[in-house]
Amino acid sequence: MSHLVLRQVTKEYGAVRVLHCIDLEVGNGEFVVFVGPSGCGKSTLLRTIAGLERASSGEIRLDDRLVNDVSAADRGLAMVFQSYALYPHMSVRQNLAFGLENSRMPRDEIDRRVTEAAKMLLIEPLLNRKPRQLSGGQRQRVAIGRAIVRRPGIFLLDEPLSNLDAELRVVMRAELAALHKRLSATMIYVTHDQTEAMTLADRIVVLRDGRIEQVGTPLDLYNNPANRFVAGFIGSPRMNFIEAETIPIAGGVGVQVNGKQQRLPHLDLAPGSKIVLGIRPHSATVTEIDQGTIPLELTLVEQLGAETILHGKTDRGEIFTVSAPGQGRFSMGERIGIALPPEDLHVFNAEGQALPRG
Numbered sequence: 428m429s430h431l432v433l434r435q436v437t438k439e440y441g442a443v444r445v446l447h448c449i450d451l452e453v454g455n456g457e458f459v460v461f462v463g464p465s466g467c468g469k470s471t472l473l474r475t476i477a478g479l480e481r482a483s484s485g486e487i488r489l490d491d492r493l494v495n496d497v498s499a500a501d502r503g504l505a506m507v508f509q510s511y512a513l514y515p516h517m518s519v520r521q522n523l524a525f526g527l528e529n530s531r532m533p534r535d536e537i538d539r540r541v542t543e544a545a546k547m548l549l550i551e552p553l554l555n556r557k558p559r560q561l562s563g564g565q566r567q568r569v570a571i572g573r574a575i576v577r578r579p580g581i582f583l584l585d586e587p588l589s590n591l592d593a594e595l596r597v598v599m600r601a602e603l604a605a606l607h608k609r610l611s612a613t614m615i616y617v618t619h620d621q622t623e624a625m626t627l628a629d630r631i632v633v634l635r636d637g638r639i640e641q642v643g644t645p646l647d648l649y650n651n652p653a654n655r656f657v658a659g660f661i662g663s664p665r666m667n668f669i670e671a672e673t674i675p676i677a678g679g680v681g682v683q684v685n686g687k688q689q690r691l692p693h694l695d696l697a698p699g700s701k702i703v704l705g706i707r708p709h710s711a712t713v714t715e716i717d718q719g720t721i722p723l724e725l726t727l728v729e730q731l732g733a734e735t736i737l738h739g740k741t742d743r744g745e746i747f748t749v750s751a752p753g754q755g756r757f758s759m760g761e762r763i764g765i766a767l768p769p770e771d772l773h774v775f776n777a778e779g780q781a782l783p784r785g
């Protein structure tokens with residue numbers, strides 16, 4: 428179990444900078460997840476920590492040791508790839524043992540570690556099979572086992588579940604969470620799946636265009652996104668955004684929603700400021716079209732059993748999603764009213780930065 432510090436880490440490929448001044452600390456035993464859209468630099472950051480890429484500038488410290496010039500093999504980390512990267516001609520047992528044999532570890536210690544990892548991952552009966560004789564989930568277990576036997580300071584996992592079907596992903600997600608607890612291991616995990624990030628992480632790092640947008644616990648990011656990008660990225664279905672302009676309301680400012688004034692408490696803005704209101708689909712409520720509610724024309728109705736997800740367009744053409752509890756009778760083309768409870772509204776300025784809420 429190791430602890431990692433990144434200070435002002437940048438990575439450039441030629442003239443293109445793909446990581447910008449990354450500052451981050453990952454504590455002993457922490458499970459940290461990097462999320463962000465495709466191409467934002469998640470894998471590059473992980474590979475730079477692993478030593479598979481060299482940082483262009485900045486410092487990488489593992490347990491207070493500067494490791495910028497230390498090779499990947501000597502950093503004491505283990506990486507698990509999306510592609511599993513198993514040796515096809517070797518048995519599961521040989522795949523698990525291979526890295527240890529290369530380090531000239533005594534045979535009985537290798538056998539002990541292989542057996543222990545195989546037991547932990549429930550792959551003992553598969554030890555004599557070749558990778559092609561395994562299912563996707565079993566292969567991924569072997570890939571994780573190969574990391575476990577090395578007893579690394581940090582596990583680095585690059586989209587390890589993305590080749591699995593939806594059901595197996597959920598099972599493996601739970602197993603990974605249990606494994607993290609059991610090993611008390613430091614883990615850094617890359618995914619573009621925000622549900623995976625929410626369910627696994629102690630802390631999430633949201634990246635965009637090679638920069639950190641926000642770092643926090645899953646609920647920190649969900650409840651208090653620092654900006655519109657994080658607000659839209661964390662939470663499913665994604666947050667709705669509605670453009671508005673502040674108006675003076677007795678003792679403060681507010682907004683006008685469909686002819687009705689709504690106060691925005693604790694908002695320190697001049698009247699006439701352009702803002703964006705954010706509301707999660709599970710916070711907005713479906714009601715009659717009335718003064719103060721936003722009319723929505725439904726374009727898609729998704730019956731999920733316990734809830735109905737309604738997608739539609741406002742009269743201004745903004746796309747809006749709302750969740751109605753239960754199995755309501757809605758049809759496409761129908762017009763409904765949406766109420767925005769003021770206590771659940773997020774407010775962003777014109778630049779997309781979140782404004783403090785009461």
Ligand SMILES: Nc1ncnc2c1ncn2[C@@H]1O[C@H](COP(=O)(O)OP(=O)(O)OP(=O)(O)O)[C@@H](O)[C@H]1O
Pocket residue numbers: 440445463464465466467468469470471472619
């Ligand atoms: N070897 C390379 N040479 C040049 N550019 C690269 C190289 N590797 C990555 N990049 C660029 O760096 C940026 C970040 O890539 P990276 O693979 O880290 O993104 P990612 O967030 O992991 O994306 P994805 O989710 O699609 O895997 C991308 O714009 C990519 O094109």
